[in-house]
Amino acid sequence: MEESSDSRALAIATAVMGVIAGASSSLLSIVLDATEKIFFNFTETNAIPVAFSATPLNRLLAPLIGALIVSVVWYFMQLHYRPVKLGKAVDGEKLPMGATIMHVTAQVFYVGTGGSIGRELAPREAGAMWAQSWIELGDRIGWLKLAPEDRRLLVAAAAGAGFAGVYIAPITGAMFCLEILYKRIDKKAAIVSLSMAAIATMVGAVVKGWQPYYLVASKQFSIRLILFVIVVAPIMGYLGTWYKRFISRASALRIKDRRIFITMPLAGALTGAVACFFPEIMGNGRGVAQMAINVNSVSASAIGLLAFGFFAKGLVTLATISGGGYGGTLTPSIAMGSTLGVLLGMLFIQVLPGEPLMQFAVLGAAFFLAATQQAPLMAMFMLFEVCHLNFSALLPLGLGVALSMAVSKWMQA
Known part of the structure; x- marks a missing residue:
């Protein structure tokens, strides 16, 4: 029979991690916005998603300079640390705080300079990192300690909440947790993942607002x-x-x-x-x-x-x-x-x-x-x-x- 945590400990962890994951995602969004402003004097919106007004020379040099900078960061980071896959983080492999913060910031920075890669991995890794830190805190404060299976769930849910806080998409964040990382759907997993993603979404919306990420004018889909x-x-x-x-x-x-x-x-x-x-x-x-x-x-x-x-x-x-x-x-x-x-x-x-x-x-x-x-x-x-x-x-x-x-x-x- 699976060992179960005190329900109060899991509820507190869910609420706190929802706020932290949302705040972390908001900070990464600010890093992205600041990078785009510095390199292109540009503010990204759903109507203007890339720096069309930048000169061709600006668009040529910005990704090159960004790549030069992140190549230094990733080279020296990987002398002592190899990025941990989220699936392994869910199973308990440690995401070191300093290296992870450097890693996720480099990802978002490179996207901000025009680099061609998704930015959604960074907030998920950050969310998982903060969840592991909360678990360590709970181990020192006995009544906040979580059972092994609940630890897995918390890390997976925090990764999904990180995603939700960036894209303002709570159900998507929960599905990422349940389908890709936790790979199990039950009542507890649904409650934790949806609650945490919803909280992170509300926190993230303070920075990102509630606008759609993509502008689709025609929203009535025909049966044809x-x-x-x-x-x-x-x-x-x-x-x-x-x-x-x-x-x-x-x-x-x-x-x-x-x-x-x-x-x-x-x-x-x-x-x-x-x-x-x-x-x-x-x-x-x-x-x-x-x-x-x-x-x-x-x-x-x-x-x-x-x-x-x-x-x-x-x-x-x-x-x-x-x-x-x-x-x-x-x-x-x-x-x-x-x-x-x-x-x-x-x-x-x-x-x-x-x-x-x-x-x-x-x-x-x-x-x-x-x-x-x-x-x-x-x-x-x-x-x-x-x-x-x-x-x-x-x-x-x-x-x-x-x-x-x-x-x-x-x-x-």
Whole structure:
């Protein structure tokens, strides 16, 4: 029989960690905003997700300078410490406070300079780190001590709450905890993860506000989209699984020795070179995704931009990872899925016209994300929350992530 904590100790830990994870995420958001202001004199919003007004030279040099700086940070950090994967942190492997703070700050800083990588890993790692510190405090204060299984749950929930505090997405944060890290859903896990993510969201909203992360004007999804879902979701599952494999390969090849002083600047220079004529490439993928969402008609130029955005974001992100960089792959996956979704949607409306192209971007993003992250519920609720969709989106989203995952599981069997 599993040992259980005092319910008061777990309740206190949940509330306190919700506040701390939300505050930690807010601080990382401030670091991102400050970095973008310094390097581009730019304030990121959902309407202007990247520094379009920066000069091509500015867009070329900023990611290069950012890569030079983080290559030094990551090289010297890894002489004594190798970043701990969140799954191992949940199982008890220590996230050293000093090294982890340096690591997560470097991730967010690089994204702020235009580096092509997701920023969602940093707040999750920070949340897990603070949860481990709370557990240590509880061990010294007897009545706050948690049982082994509750420790695992607290660290997983804090990682999810860190995510929720950045993207103002409480259900997504809880699903990240339950689907990806804790890998178990019961009443206690649901209560802890949802409560902590909700608290972190409210704290994070003090800095980020309640605006949608992506601007989607058309939020009423037609039942006719089910035909698109049935055809396209399996394709997204197939392609998303292949991209997941590429990510794993790039991570295995990640440079950690002195070569990082060459490979990271090369990745930064590649990002900057593309950004000179395609600024949407910069950052975590928000620019590429919003570009796809904003497409409202079929044209040769739109097709070219979408296709370029899909391949460029995928390849430059892989170059960042293999070159020595750390960060998330969630928002780059959304960027790739949204561009591909609109391209396939352009074909669909030739047969059944009338549906807004932006909705194909949302659906494609969710289906591709489900496969790359192996988390269908998280993918569904993330697009639902960050786009502020209405209930009509749940049917195509739910069926689509299920079909995408079915194909992905078949490929990995």
